[in-house]
Amino acid sequence: MIRAFRYPLKDLMSEQEARLDGKYTHHVYGDLLALPVPCVPRRTGAPVSGVHRGMEDRVALIDLDGTVADYDKALIREMRAIQGPEDAPYTNRYESGGIRTEIPHVEARRKLIQRQPGFWRNLEILPLGFEVIEDIRSMKFILHVLTKGPVSTPTAWTEKVEWCQRHLSDATVTVTGDKSLVYGRILCDDFPPYFLRWLDVRPRGLVVCIAHPWNEGFAKGGPQEHPNVLRYDGTNRRELREKLLRAYEREGGQ
Numbered sequence: 001m002i003r004a005f006r007y008p009l010k011d012l013m014s015e016q017e018a019r020l021d022g023k024y025t026h027h028v029y030g031d032l033l034a035l036p037v038p039c040v041p042r043r044t045g046a047p048v049s050g051v052h053r054g055m056e057d058r059v060a061l062i063d064l065d066g067t068v069a070d071y072d073k074a075l076i077r078e079m080r081a082i083q084g085p086e087d088a089p090y091t092n093r094y095e096s097g098g099i100r101t102e103i104p105h106v107e108a109r110r111k112l113i114q115r116q117p118g119f120w121r122n123l124e125i126l127p128l129g130f131e132v133i134e135d136i137r138s139m140k141f142i143l144h145v146l147t148k149g150p151v152s153t154p155t156a157w158t159e160k161v162e163w164c165q166r167h168l169s170d171a172t173v174t175v176t177g178d179k180s181l182v183y184g185r186i187l188c189d190d191f192p193p194y195f196l197r198w199l200d201v202r203p204r205g206l207v208v209c210i211a212h213p214w215n216e217g218f219a220k221g222g223p224q225e226h227p228n229v230l231r232y233d234g235t236n237r238r239e240l241r242e243k244l245l246r247a248y249e250r251e252g253g254q
């Protein structure tokens with residue numbers, strides 16, 4: 001099968017290498033090669049074809065909203081702009097632990113805002129999450145965005161991809177209904193129900209949890225402290241790097 005993809009030539013194996021590796025397949029490298037050339041991505045290069053997808057891959061999964069995209073800042077601004085004079089100022093969707101607490105008319109307002117064209121595409125970056133991205137990149141993890149697509153807002157799926165093209169152009173992207181279906185050594189996420197479900201099926205995985213009020217129980221010494229969850233609040237960067245490095249160096253299956 002001939003497939004087109006765009007990766008640096010240094011990331012492509014020669015035909016001989018590919019055969020030795022037992023992963024022979026055909027690809028075309030963009031417009032640079034006139035003819036189909038047998039080659040596959042190197043193990044250490046960018047991921048693509050699925051040929052090398054496996055336990056040995058150093059995949060880091062990155063959530064968007066509340067992790068690297070400042071969903072809550074935009075939502076609070078828009079919710080307060082349409083609140084009534086008797087309404088309490090909008091704060092966030094969750095109480096600690098990630099339990100949904102919205103009353104119906106507030107939820108309806110939130111979904112109305114989320115359906116506005118450009119809402120997702122124009123979210124600001126969350127600097128705390130990009131500190132984690134910086135360390136993940138420096139360790140040569142394979143960067144893969146893993147974000148949940150809201151069922152009630154199909155246009156959000158497209159805008160999330162557009163956001164990634166603008167802010168995380170070196171990442172591949174999966175918009176999914178269930179994050180636990182996707183493999184990674186690391187999941188960087190802010191929402192406990194999602195990362196706990198992922199840990200259920202990835203018991204050796206590492207969760208880097210971006211600090212928010214709804215996940216404060218996972219702080220060190222907190223009631224939900226978990227050996228596989230590091231809650232990153234900007235003060236524990238050294239510990240973050242140590243845990244990332246350990247996850248990177250772990251042999252597959254350990």
Ligand SMILES: [Mg+2]
Binds near residue numbers: 064067
């Ligand atoms: Mg999130």
